[in-house]
Amino acid sequence: MAHADGDNRDGMIERCACGRPLHYPDPYTESLVRAEIARHGPTLTIPTQVGTFVVPVHFAALHGIDEDHLPEQAARYGFPRLIDAPDTEDPFPC
Numbered sequence: 001m002a003h004a005d006g007d008n009r010d011g012m013i014e015r016c017a018c019g020r021p022l023h024y025p026d027p028y029t030e031s032l033v034r035a036e037i038a039r040h041g042p043t044l045t046i047p048t049q050v051g052t053f054v055v056p057v058h059f060a061a062l063h064g065i066d067e068d069h070l071p072e073q074a075a076r077y078g079f080p081r082l083i084d085a086p087d088t089e090d091p092f093p094c
Contacts, residue, residue, distance in 0.1 A: 017059040017077045024062065033061045045082070046070065052082040 013021045024030035036057065043054050048067045053074045055065065074081060 054080045
């Protein structure tokens with residue numbers, strides 16, 4: 001298990017998508033996030049007005065998510081954008 005300084009048992013350093021070692025304020029917060037990752041997986045799918053992005057949970061927990069800045073963050077850190085279904089009108093509206 002990694003610790004608040006980002007070191008884990010085998011000497012490798014886990015890094016946040018921002019490039020820094022994981023930088024949780026304390027081990028308790030890190031353990032809560034790791035428990036969520038164990039339950040739900042390492043990424044979040046976040047829809048925005050301009051598309052849906054896949055963001056690492058560690059990044060979201062450490063930096064927060066601001067919908068207005070997510071497209072720029074995605075481009076900067078390499079978060080994938082999912083292909084959204086095109087808007088379609090119902091050809092048979094009620």
